[in-house]
Amino acid sequence: MGEETHVSTTAVSPETASEALAALRWKRPLVHCLTNDVVANVTANALLAAGASPVMAHAPEEAAVIAARAGALLVNIGTLTRDRVEVMVAAAEAARAAGAPWVFDPVGVGASPFRQEAAARILAIGPTLVKGNAAEIVTLATGRPAGRGVDSEEGESRAVQDAAVALARRLRCAVAATGRVDLVTDGVGVLQVHNGHALMGRITGSGCAAGALCAAVLGAGAPALAGAASALAYFGLAGERAAAGEPGPGMFQARLLDELAAVTPEDLAAGARITA
Ligand SMILES: Nc1ncnc2c1ncn2[C@@H]1O[C@H](COP(=O)(O)OP(=O)(O)OP(=O)(O)O)[C@@H](O)[C@H]1O
Numbered sequence: 028m029g030e031e032t033h034v035s036t037t038a039v040s041p042e043t044a045s046e047a048l049a050a051l052r053w054k055r056p057l058v059h060c061l062t063n064d065v066v067a068n069v070t071a072n073a074l075l076a077a078g079a080s081p082v083m084a085h086a087p088e089e090a091a092v093i094a095a096r097a098g099a100l101l102v103n104i105g106t107l108t109r110d111r112v113e114v115m116v117a118a119a120e121a122a123r124a125a126g127a128p129w130v131f132d133p134v135g136v137g138a139s140p141f142r143q144e145a146a147a148r149i150l151a152i153g154p155t156l157v158k159g160n161a162a163e164i165v166t167l168a169t170g171r172p173a174g175r176g177v178d179s180e181e182g183e184s185r186a187v188q189d190a191a192v193a194l195a196r197r198l199r200c201a202v203a204a205t206g207r208v209d210l211v212t213d214g215v216g217v218l219q220v221h222n223g224h225a226l227m228g229r230i231t232g233s234g235c236a237a238g239a240l241c242a243a244v245l246g247a248g249a250p251a252l253a254g255a256a257s258a259l260a261y262f263g264l265a266g267e268r269a270a271a272g273e274p275g276p277g278m279f280q281a282r283l284l285d286e287l288a289a290v291t292p293e294d295l296a297a298g299a300r301i302t303a
Pocket residue numbers: 159160161177178179205206207208209222223224225226227228230231232233234235236237259262263
């Protein structure tokens with residue numbers, strides 16, 4: 028992947044992010060989450076605090092029906108089982124057939140061949156956005172496991188950006204790689220989201236909530252690239268505000284929910300830091 032891959036023409040203004048948040052609050056999209064056992068509660072609370080409407084529904088009898096009726100679907104493989112893979116495939120196919128956006132979060136994809144094979148099956152259905160931490164995006168792009176367990180050890184590097192761009196081109200979808208700076212690409216343009224705080228990396232489920240918030244913003248009608256960058260800027264700004272006074276991880280998680288509810292579209296217009 029050469030130097031020509033970074034095209035700096037895909038600017039997203041703070042006003043775009045602000046409008047995306049206003050649309051989310053106005054439309055209150057139903058977000059169907061097929062997510063992991065660790066983060067289901069905090070994900071539902073994050074969506075509610077943001078202004079969306081969460082529903083968690085894993086049963087094979089109903090998952091596809093609900094996915095087809097929802098504003099957006101989130102597929103997160105954090106605590107995968109063989110049965111869940113089948114449910115995820117059926118729900119993703121239903122969302123795609125209904126024309127609803129769906130987000131894939133490849134949690135810990137490098138941890139086992141089982142996860143890698145499941146991810147490949149799910150990706151073949153054609154997500155709107157793939158959102159992972161840097162290690163997960165590098166694993167999907169190269170086929171070689173990076174990172175350990177569900178945590179990223181991948182630094183910010185040109186390699187991460189090249190991996191995200193290559194993956195977006197191959198899948199023909201948007202890709203977001205989170206970390207201290209989040210990278211979002213559609214395979215042509217690359218956006219960097221500078222909002223966030225180191226405490227976000229010290230609580231479980233911040234990446235999972237980020238994926239759910241991306242799904243909510245896309246479910247409210249935003250296009251994939253600008254929508255994902257807007258959602259990550261919003262989440263990062265809430266994290267910055269929650270970190271004021273340096274709380275411990277427990278208080279930080281509670282304050283993060285409070286700030287997801289408190290941040291207004293005007294706050295986001297003033298505080299979003301997105302560069303092309
Ligand atoms: N050092 C940091 N500085 C600023 N923001 C951060 C930092 N670390 C993580 N974040 C933010 O936290 C969110 C989650 O990113 P991260 O890459 O830690 O996800 P993850 O590894 O998938 O998390 P998890 O598996 O715990 O859910 C993103 O919105 C990211 O911008």
